[in-house]
Amino acid sequence: xxxxxxxxxxxxxxxAAWAAAQTGDAVTLLDDNPALGGxxxxxxxxxxxxxxxxxRITVRTGVQIHSAxxxxxxxxxxxxxxxxxxxxxxxxxTLPHVLGAGGLQAMVKSGLPIAGxxxxxxxxxxxxxxxxxYLRKRGAKIVLIAEQAPLQRVARFTRSLWREPGKLLQAARxxxxxxxxxxxxxxxxxxxxxxxxxxxxxxxxxLACGFGLVTNTELPELLxxxxxxxxxxxxxxxxxxxxxxxxxxxxxxxxSILEGQIAxxxxxxxxxxxxxxxxxxxxxxxxxxxxxxRAELSNLxxxxxxxxxxxxxxxxxxxxxxxxxxxxxxxxxxMGPCQGRICGxxxxxxxxxPAASVRPPIFPTRLENLLDLRD
Amino acid sequence: MxxxxxxxxxxxxxxxxxxxxxxxxxxxGFRRSVTGELRGPLCGMGICxxxxxxxxxxxxxxxxxxxxxxGMEIATDA
Numbered sequence: 433x434x435x436x437x438x439x440x441x442x443x444x445x446x447x448a449a450w451a452a453a454q455t456g457d458a459v460t461l462l463d464d465n466p467a468l469g470g471x472x473x474x475x476x477x478x479x480x481x482x483x484x485x486x487x488r489i490t491v492r493t494g495v496q497i498h499s500a501x502x503x504x505x506x507x508x509x510x511x512x513x514x515x516x517x518x519x520x521x522x523x524x525x526t527l528p529h530v531l532g533a534g535g536l537q538a539m540v541k542s543g544l545p546i547a548g549x550x551x552x553x554x555x556x557x558x559x560x561x562x563x564x565x566y567l568r569k570r571g572a573k574i575v576l577i578a579e580q581a582p583l584q585r586v587a588r589f590t591r592s593l594w595r596e597p598g599k600l601l602q603a604a605r606x607x608x609x610x611x612x613x614x615x616x617x618x619x620x621x622x623x624x625x626x627x628x629x630x631x632x633x634x635x636x637x638x639l640a641c642g643f644g645l646v647t648n649t650e651l652p653e654l655l656x657x658x659x660x661x662x663x664x665x666x667x668x669x670x671x672x673x674x675x676x677x678x679x680x681x682x683x684x685x686x687x688s689i690l691e692g693q694i695a696x697x698x699x700x701x702x703x704x705x706x707x708x709x710x711x712x713x714x715x716x717x718x719x720x721x722x723x724x725x726r727a728e729l730s731n732l733x734x735x736x737x738x739x740x741x742x743x744x745x746x747x748x749x750x751x752x753x754x755x756x757x758x759x760x761x762x763x764x765x766x767m768g769p770c771q772g773r774i775c776g777x778x779x780x781x782x783x784x785x786p787a788a789s790v791r792p793p794i795f796p797t798r799l800e801n802l803l804d805l806r807d
Numbered sequence: 808m809x810x811x812x813x814x815x816x817x818x819x820x821x822x823x824x825x826x827x828x829x830x831x832x833x834x835x836g837f838r839r840s841v842t843g844e845l846r847g848p849l850c851g852m853g854i855c856x857x858x859x860x861x862x863x864x865x866x867x868x869x870x871x872x873x874x875x876x877x878g879m880e881i882a883t884d885a
Contacts, residue, residue, distance in 0.1 A: 534850075
């Protein structure tokens with residue numbers, strides 16, 4: 433029986449594992465998190481997708497992958513490593529009451545009480561609305577949702593949604609009654625408050641702040657897959673540039689599910705989904721165009737604003753550096769435990785530096801694990 | 808409910824609560840950065856490493872990726 437290994441148990445990985453199981457493959461699904469569902473579902477998989485939990489799939493959660501040698505052998509590997517938020521440094525962004533937008537949502541989904549708390553949601557993209565809507569439902573007081581994109585772009589996008597009434601309805605349901613403002617972004621955070629462009633100082637218990645999503649390309653890169661402009665290069669069947677390795681799941685949930693199924697199915701069944709997937713990709717492109725980051729966001733960090741949170745490297749130390757490599761060598765920026773996952777996408781925006789190459793172990797690991805690998 | 812101890816103090820949490828969420832109920836800071844700043848979780852998904860705690864004597868564990876278990880001993884350095 434041919435075998436398929438799926439890495440990542442979010443919407444794309446679950447869809448891929450299910451589709452591969454339908455073709456008769458022996459499927460193993462690995463995930464780093466304690467529960468399946470990825471960051472978006474977090475163990476609460478919607479009823480219409482529960483069929484993805486096919487009992488024939490061997491599931492292992494809480495598994496962290498450090499190197500290629502650690503991967504179980506398989507005829508085909510489907511990578512569904514998901515996305516993370518982009519964070520941009522501004523004065524006070526390292527304070528404990530400042531979390532990612534998805535970050536705070538994840539914390540609430542995993543047991544943090546939020547009822548009665550004042551929350552400002554800020555940054556870029558439709559995730560802000562989703563997070564604001566979710567937190568309100570859980571009893572939070574949403575002080576403001578601050579979207580950095582200009583009104584004109586957001587209005588044009590919203591008008592274009594009449595072609596997707598389902599999405600329009602979803603946005604309306606999430607956002608109804610929420611104070612959503614465009615042309616607004618965080619200037620600085622202080623304990624217990626945040627200053628928002630055009631809205632002054634707002635008192636809050638939490639600032640939930642994210643500037644769009646970046647794809648987790650570390651594992652694909654480690655396995656030799658070509659990555660360009662932050663995206664894993666794939667063909668129409670979701671094949672990467674490495675034989676037998678597929679990649680699925682960048683962007684929206686709808687697109688991730690389609691990409692996962694296309695990667696997992698045989699060619700005939702996959703082909704039937706190409707038009708829907710291509711439409712989802714086009715929709716994501718419109719989102720990117722609408723919410724792309726304005727130039728002013730590059731000027732938020734002051735000389736003493738910390739850019740690399742692991743090594744506490746201030747912005748002033750980065751100025752004199754030519755590129756990632758010299759920043760790493762001279763300042764230790766990006767050399768801490770997150771390995772540049774947080775400051776990398778920030779500096780890509782601030783300095784125009786493309787992401788540095790990865791090398792194993794792609795996550796910090798214990799010596800005992802490295803000793804195990806020798807065997 | 809699941810009983811854990813956080814810096815020696817008992818806390819009861821619902822099943823399915825991560826260590827990060829359990830700690831954050833009672834305190835904002837999880838650790839001190841290399842220059843002594845107070846830090847707490849940022850990404851909530853195991854990437855930023857800001858939520859590291861000591862779990863049952865094992866240092867540098869990402870608290871957002873671990874569920875609370877009965878009797879677990881959690882220690883923060885802030």
